[in-house]
Amino acid sequence: MSSPFGLDFGNHNSVVAVAKNRGIDVVVNEVSNRSTPSLIGFGYKNRFIGETGKSQQTSNIKNTVDNIKRIVGLDYNHPDVAHEQKFFSTELVDIDGKVGAKVKFLGKTEEFTSTQLAAMYFNKIKDQVTKESKSKIEDICVAVPIWYSQVQRHAIADAARIAGLNPVRIVNDLTAAAVGYGVFKTDFPEDKAQNIAFVDIGHSSYGITIAALKKGELKVLGSAYDKNFGGRDFDFAIANHFADELDSKYKVKVRENPKSFSRILASAERIKKILSANSQAPFSVESVINDIDFSSSLTREKLEELVAPLLERVDVPVQTALKNAGLTSEDIDYVEVIGGGSRVPTLKDRISEAFGKPLSFHLNQDEAIAKGATFICAIHSPTLRVRPFKFTDVNPHSVSYFWDKQVEDDDDHLEVFPTGSPFPSTKVITLERTQDFKVEAKYTNKSELPAGTEVDIASWEIKGVKPAEGQQTITVKAKLRNNESGFYSIESAYTVEEVEVEEEIPYEGEGEKPEDYEPKYKTVKQLVKKDDLTIVTHDASLPEKTLNDYMEKEGQLTAGDELVFKIQNKRNEIEEYIYDFRSKLDDIYAKFVSEQEKEDLSSLLLKAEDWLYDHEDSSLGVFTAKYEELASKGNLIKGRYLQAENEKLEAERAKKEAEAYQKFSQKLKDQNDTPAEEPKKDAEGDLDLD
DSSP: OBOOEEEEOOSSEEEEEEEETTEEEEOOOTTSOSSEEOOEEEOSSSEEETHHHHHTTTTTGGGEEOOGGGTTTOBTTOHHHHHHGGGOSSEEEEETTEEEEEEEETTEEEEEEHHHHHHHHHHHHHHHHHHHHTSBOOEEEEEEOTTOOHHHHHHHHHHHHHTTOEEEEEEEHHHHHHHHHHHHOOOOOSSSOEEEEEEEEOSSOEEEEEEEEETTEEEEEEEEEETTOSHHHHHHHHHHHHHHHHHHHHTOOGGGOHHHHHHHHHHHHHHHHHTTTOSEEEEEEEEEETTEEEEEEEEHHHHHHHTHHHHTTSHHHHHHHHHHHTOOGGGOOEEEEESGGGGOHHHHHHHHHHHTSOOBOOSOTTTHHHHHHHHHHHHTOSSOOOOOOEEEEEOSSOEEEEEOOOSTTSOSEEEEEOTTOEESEEEEEEEEESSOEEEEEEESOGGGSOTTOOSEEEEEEEEOOOOOTTOSOEEEEEEEEEOTTSOEEEEEEEEEEEEEEEEEOOOOSSSSOOTTOOOOEEEEEEEEEEEEOEEEEESSSOOHHHHHHHHHHHHHHHHHHHHHHHHHHHHHHHHHHHHHHHHHHTTTTGGGSOHHHHHHHHHHHHHHHHHHHHOTTOOHHHHHHHHHHHHHHHHHHHHHHHHHHHHHHHHHHHHHHHHHHHHHHHHHHHHHTSOOOOOOBOTTSOBOOO
């Protein structure tokens, strides 16, 4: 059975949870952490994804790609790419118009698109969930920021497919958190909804969603965001402060050394967390640059001064979200806060001030989104029963559909999904057509779009339009859909024709119909479905050939990683065998080996150790053969030891059995030697037989 799972795709760390019959569990990774670093390192032999990539990020800084979430699906010339450059230690490059990363991998220069990078990470997560849940993994719901464009959402869906997953839903992260809140909180009223603001301060962005919740139902009312405000901006403010101090004191330029500055940045993140609970904290980085051991300190007061420009931006998303929801701060019942960045005390104070009310922390700040996404994924599972829960999100921007004008009096466009309208949603339009035609979906108001967002969303070729003989036009009905993932589509299109049918005229007499009443009919015209039309879709999804090529490439890379892992394991097995057997020769194996054998085996182990370090790049077959060679010699001694141990155990068992038999025999003897008791008599001298 396949287990549905949800992924909170974070910029710094990601959290994944899986649905089981008894609930939703957060999945721990290979080092038992409940979140996994969102990065990929590229090495000489294989990739290092997640924890392994993080552990060697500093030493492999130019070939480790993080901040993947920020560039997924973007064109290379998108303004966000220029903004993100300072957060990347790898080189961002143009790959057929899309942004990607250039790295050294397998001894040569390689380039991977942002979608491929996301797919690599998703594949790692899939493997992690498969091992932890011990079940087949297929369906996934990915939580993404509310500011993700159509193009980025399609890129995330493509990344999931490349990783061998079925993206049943791409959901806004705060909507996922709100769903989790609504499902697992059981004291909601059934009649009147509560207005709750959900605030997320993540690693790279700040988002707010206001939703109306009542028992079993959620309706998103409005959202807002600042996509360049997050925990990493606080880290950089601290890191730049200490970089200035270091440069001034030692006359260096630490920012020009990526490894050195990355270590300062890591220490800045640590001190930020310490200052969340303390008024002052030490700051130190050993051998940060030119063998300089740098140390300093920071107070919470100074931290607040450093991040003051950021704090000035807190109010804007709050006011925008309230406006989009059509509410005032007085209408908000609770403000629920999540996200790692929200732990900064001064930031919490500013959010509270912006809403004019205290904050609530009923949700797990790190895991709420993943659990909500998992519940949403479980809704789509045919094998799991979930608690009934209805929810809708809202469109951030108006979308209109356009078509070529084939009939004089026909319109050529229609605003189908206005700003703030709920989705999922379906609309049916009726057009008079003379031939095949094309439909395009576009954002209605270009001036309202974020910088770099393309107006064009998708287009569809509608084929198979054939007016009836003798007719110039035919009526076409098209079902337009804004689906669960927020994607715009044409689900179906078909022609209809007018036919005459006999329709019974309703009885107009008084009382019930007489038994001998003969119904009367009239001829009416009705539209009935005639032919289904063919729809050819052109959207931001990858072409099928490109998708298949990326899937094949990812399969090859995964196989290569697994082979390297097996080789490393076998090499470690040989090394462990050498050290383990050498120690046993002077210990438990000592009585079972002659001096000559011991000398020969010690020499063999020493040569094997030297061989091991001279054959770092050997194949799995070579390592396997070497291990078997050592084991074949060592197993003779091991066999003698095990035989002696078995004989010892057998002798002890026989001894215990003999002792037990002797005790049993003695007990029987003692019972037989005991004299019988004299029969008792009652008061009158009769025998007591009771």
